[in-house]
Amino acid sequence: MTIPPRKHLVVFSTHFWGHSRPMCTLVARIVKLRPVLITFLTVQNVHSRAEAELVRDFQPGEEHLVSRIRVIALEEGIEADETSGAPVVFKAVWDRLCNDQPLTCAKTGTRFEAFPVRPSAALLDSFAVDAHDIVRETSGDAVKLYTWYPVSTNSFFHVFSEDKYPEAKAEAARTGRPLLDVAYEMMWSSSGALMHSPCLPTIHDYEMHPQGFRLPKLLVANVLIRIAGAIHKADGLITFDAADYHPQATAAVRQHFAEKSRTAFYAGPLMPSGAQAAAKEKINSENGGEIMAFLDEKLKSAGEHSVLYLSFGSLFWPPDPAKLWAAVDVLMEKNIPFVMSHGASLASPLPDDVKARIENYGNAIVSDWVPQQALLEHPATGWYLMHGGHNGTLESVTAGVPMIVWPIDADQPMNAIYLADDIGVAYELIEVRGGCGLGTIFRNGRTPVGTIDAVKEEMRSVLDRAFGEDGAEKRARLQGLRKTLQAAWREDGVARGEVCAFLDGF
Structure with a gap:
């Protein structure tokens, strides 16, 4: 017998795809776990990708569950600090949700009639600070308010x-x-x-x-400094971090919230699973077929773990691109096959001379977007040169691919320290630093030089170790954490249990 939904969860994501992508998977998992209706509010430039990402986690026979989710784009703000739509627009939408009125998607023009259940809870991106205020001021304690924490929780205390x-x-x-x-x-x-x-x-x-x-x-x-206040207004926090990724951080965050009589729920890792996930990722990614064919060929010609994947995620890019092109030159010098993602919002154009060198090299692919999950899980992929953003970090760990970390900001420096120094499954690049980052590193007393020559010298050393015995040891060391995180969404897994506890709490 089908149980009619008795709860209505409103989720709200931001412009940042790294925040929205795991929220899509969480929403898909929620409707499988409980009879919950979901209004997924987002912004226009994320709407289509969110719809495509959502369906990746559904398997044949689960199509009816998709109907419990409606994805609705809001009108977007125009100010530099608007990360989640204009507050006045969110206020109008929230009022309509709470008064059984229809909504219209600003992206598609589709009209959505009111759900039979008013909002029971709201899960808002931590960057949507005004939305936190609006929900609390409008609905008080009648609606449970939770903050979505879309970065590694080892960054929380900093x-x-x-x-x-x-x-x-x-x-x-x-x-x-x-x-x-x-x-x-x-x-x-x-x-x-x-x-x-x-x-x-x-x-x-x-x-x-x-x-x-x-x-x-x-x-x-106007946003970052207000996030802590938004978190403190909420009834709890939900993160896409994995509880077993950094157990010390998890324990410290749990204690912090317990002291305030609230709960931090760990829902990660959140990556779509099953045959549908892989197939639809390739379809949604530019050059997906070409990239997978490249990996297949390298597996035959160069063997397992021979390819390096280079990506700085969907937003960040090195502020001094000359250092990146120097690192790419070293990859080609050492004849290492690589796939480079060039689709970040802040990515600088590929210089003509660099483009020509890569084309002449003939052992690499550069693409705006790649099927990252499938690429990392391919046996030809050996290393991930990345910025340390937490989506990519958890995907790499879950795929068992060790990392070379080039941190830029946000939670990335903390992930780099943890992965390279604390658990020894990665290398952190130091000479790529610049600006204030050229200061002395407290934990080891090292002061980066930061020149192009220093970048190349360090890159050669790291690659020699990565593709040698030391790298093999790091890869082997990573497999224990991989198996632990892969179990998080099993029937008795920690992430599944925490999301169920969250859903049963409102």
Whole structure:
């Protein structure tokens, strides 16, 4: 007998695909676990990709469950700090949801009639700070409010455990300085102050920004500094991080929330599974067939683990591209076959001379988007040169592919430390650093040189080790963590249990 849905969950993602992609898989898993209706609110430039990603996790015979999910794009904001649609638009949509009124998708024009159940809970991207305020002010405690934490939780104590916004407002009032300036300096310091964490080594504040990369002031001073406050307003936190990825971080975060009588739920890893997942990823990726054929050929001609995959995710890119092209030159010098993703939002154009060298090399593919999950799971793939973003990190760990990490910002420096120093399944590139990131590293006293020659020398050394005995040891070491994370969504897995507990809590 089919049980009619009695709960209605509203989820809200942002412009950042790295935040939205795992949320798609979570939503698909939720409707399989419980009779829940879901309104998936997003923005127009993510809408089509979200719809395509959602269906990847459904298997034949589960098509009826898709009807419980409706994906609706909102009108988008125009300000630099708008990461999740204009607040006034979200307020109007939330009011309609709470008053049994229809909604219209701004992307497709499709009209959606009201669900038979009003919202029971809201799961909002942590960057959607205004949306947190709107739900709480409009619905009070009648609707459970949860924050979606779309990065590694080992970054929590460095960035979001303390609400600094009231302090920034007080300092701005005391000094007469603009609040944006005060808030920006408070969040984006590179003075050399020491930062402590219960789950990672002590670092200088500038080590949070190893490339000297700077996000726009409005995003930092009007969104990032308010995230801790948004988290504190919520009834709990849900993350796509895996509880067993960094157990010390998990324990510390759980304790932090327990002290406030709230819960942190670990839902990861969240990657679509099954035959449908692989097939639809290849269809949705540019040059997917060509890339998989390239890997098949390299498996025959060069053997297992012979190919290096190079990607900085969907957003980030090295601020000094000359260092990246120097690293690519070393790959070609050593005749290592590689696949490079060039689709990041911040990616710089491929210079004509670099493009010509890669074409003449003939042992590589450059594509805007790749079928990343299928690529990492292919036996020809040996190493992942990446920025340390958590989507890619969990995908690489789950596929058993060790990493060469080139951290840029956000949670990436913390992942690099953990993967390379704490558990020994990766190499961290140091000489690629720039700007304030060229300061001395607290944990080992090393000071990067940061020149092109230094980048090339380090890259040669790392590749020699990666494709040698040391790299084989790292790969073998990674397999234990791989098996643990692969079990997270089994019948008795930790992620499955935590998501069920979340669903039973509202």
